[in-house]
Amino acid sequence: MGRQPSAKPTSFDIAYLAGVSQPTVSRALRGSKSVSAATRANIERIARELNYTVDKNASSLRSQRTHTLALLFFEDPTPDQSMINPFFLSMLGSITRQCALRGYDLLISFQQMHNDWHVAYQDSHRSDGIILLGYGDYQLYRSKLEHLVEMDTKFVRWGSVSDDSIGLTVGSDNVGAGVQAGRHLIEIGRRTIAFLGDASDHAPEFQDRYAGLCRAMKAAGLSPDPALQRDAVSSEESGHAAARALLASGRSFDAIFAASDLIAIGAMRALTEAGLRLPHDVAIIGFDDIPAANLTSPTLTTVMQDMKSAGELLVDALLRRLDDLPVERAVLPTRLIKRQSTAV
Amino acid sequence: MGRQPSAKPTSFDIAYLAGVSQPTVSRALRGSKSVSAATRANIERIARELNYTVDKNASSLRSQRTHTLALLFFEDPTPDQSMINPFFLSMLGSITRQCALRGYDLLISFQQMHNDWHVAYQDSHRSDGIILLGYGDYQLYRSKLEHLVEMDTKFVRWGSVSDDSIGLTVGSDNVGAGVQAGRHLIEIGRRTIAFLGDASDHAPEFQDRYAGLCRAMKAAGLSPDPALQRDAVSSEESGHAAARALLASGRSFDAIFAASDLIAIGAMRALTEAGLRLPHDVAIIGFDDIPAANLTSPTLTTVMQDMKSAGELLVDALLRRLDDLPVERAVLPTRLIKRQSTAV
DNA sequence: CGCCATAGGGTATACGTATACGCATAATAT
DNA sequence: ATATTATGCGTATACGTATACCCTATGGCG
Secondary structure, eight states: OOOOOOSOOOOHHHHHHHHHHHHHHHHHHHHHHHHHHHHHHHHHHHHHHTTTTOHHHHHHHSSSOOOEEEEEEOOOOOOTTOOOOOHHHHHHHHHHHHHHHHTTTEEEEEOOOOHHHHTTHHHHHHTOOOOOOOOOHHHHHHHHHHHHHHTTOOOEESSOOOOTTOOEEEEEEHHHHHHHHHHHHHTTTTTOOOOOOOOOOSSSHHHHHHHHHHHHHTTOOOOOGGGGEEEEOOSHHHHHHHHHHHHHTTTSSSSSEEEEEHHHHHHHHHHHTTTTTTTTEEEEEESSSSSOOOOOOOOOOOEEHHHHHHHHHHHHHHHHHTTTTTOEEEEEEEEEEEOOOOOO | SEEEEEOOOOOHHHHHHHHHHHHHHHHHHHHHHOOHHHHHHHHHHHHTTTTTOOOOOHHHHSOOOOEEEEEEOOOOSOOOOTTTOOHHHHHHHHHHHHHHHOEEEEEEEEEEOOSHHHHHHHTTTSEEEEEEEEHHHHHHHHHHHHHHHHTOOOOEEEEETTTTOSSSSEEEOOOHHHHHHEEEEEEOOOOOOEEESSOOOHHHHHHHHHHHHHEEEEEEEOOOOOOGGGGGSSHHHHHHHHHHHHHOOOOOOOOOEEEHHHHHHHHHHHHHHHHHHHHHTTEEEEEEEGGGGGGGSSSSSSEOHHHHHHHHHHHHHHHHHHTOOOOOOOOEOOOOOOOOOOOO
């Protein structure tokens, strides 16, 4: 009696029942060592019995820490109906899991490269830090990243890891992956390898993959032909168009390294439509290992990124930043998944 | 001078600059009509100049509303490495967008059918309401849903919409979709139609789809053969196994209606391995229209759910519940996407 | 010309927690 | 024995906002 069960219990209720003061309850539950073991045990028991949970808002307001991370997802410029890049979706799972493990909530938001997102989450105390995800034109938000750094906003970014990249970055070893792909194609006897994907500094990750390919070719005594590089963004349509343009140019080639699986899938369609046999006439390698890569015919050889580690590393790095611990950029190794599209 | 620009401005700062009291600032910015137009304009201008944003925690603490929704995602029982059902992922985009539009933040969390999630978000004032997403064994969390209802937790659920469903539910017209699929198969001349998918009340959505198929068959004077229904959960492996079992049973059939695209894709593999020609020997229809459905060979006829509307409706319904407005269950129409797997 | 409704905004306070500080008691040092 | 320190906890208060309540000046009305 006495306690009305519907009202949410507060730390005062616990304190009353435990015969201590409210701050002691707070200390006990937060793990402060200046509270005796007996008192703590008693408080914890009562808290459990009352189904007490700390009020997140009050706690955050007082401590100025939200224990929440914000995931800002930048969509591809192409606004085709919510067809999100499958690659990022699988990273999402890994990130949420890692957040839960570390006791953080995850706030998620899709962004259209808009204007004011950089203030929205930090200044209103919604989150302690920000994870930035998404392909897209790097130059377009370069200035915003600089602004974030300037404001000392805590954030971490997935992308190309290089010396001039802005802020804390975690990413795959894109150059290494390009080398892997190039080497494999050369091993199966291909000599003229085309690259589909933007190779400008608007898309540093694609650029790196292309650089890796070129390095592998040069190491094998081959000289990359710039005419065999065609711009493409990460979509099937774009890949299709790029491959068609390549075919139309009349240049001959016996292999394609596509900067993403979506591009590769579009390219495969173009090649098949042109009557070419895969992989006999043209071998092809994609990037990302999306689920669909195993469903095409021929199934698609591709580069798999370690998304599980990626999510963990991103969260880890951000949390270290929040604690002002030293943290370095991280580069993740990739793995080549060999399938039919490069099976000679 | 005077203002230090790094400290985040509060409503007191605005009040000081505007020559009014802090509550007036709060009223002005929240749109209370008991503040004159001139005062409001002035306050809004100053707020903009200072880049002021309302502190989310303080606001939530005082008003007891967080303006945040929680999305709880229940994973399939199969814990295969983070291969999330693509269908839900595309709904995610629609939900986040709708939340943003309505001025709500979205908290996301993956759950393993665990025990205490029902208290975690409501009682700690992290969110105003909960969206529940995910296939899985309905009976398993039935009691928890009942608990939610009992606690008067505000939530909305995606799933089978029926009279005895617990809580507020939004879902596709699964029965209608089953009828659509069955009718189409009958139109192209098929008479013995198999169903792959759990038809028990552990999976009400699949059950509904099967019921629709049966209804279409009966309407055409055919009698559904219970032996042609095989249980399967939504995964490729499960579909593959179910189809193999069906083949092994020796029963003949000329069409399959699969409860999901993943099941259908697994089944197609089994049929192809058995030397059957698709769709000549067996026509097949899936469900969900995942991106991969357009990449199989033959491409897969399937039922498309209106995910865009789904997300909007879920958010809408939940927000109406929060305001104690009347809200009804919603049933969304589906669309049959005809592809090669049923092209005669 | 007095009465009341209304607009516009100030005063005081509550939301629930975390932390700086102080004050006992007990344990150790001198 | 007194001086010192550590332990365990209470007191007071701040975090930034929203809201109940109160007050004043005006205008309308009779």
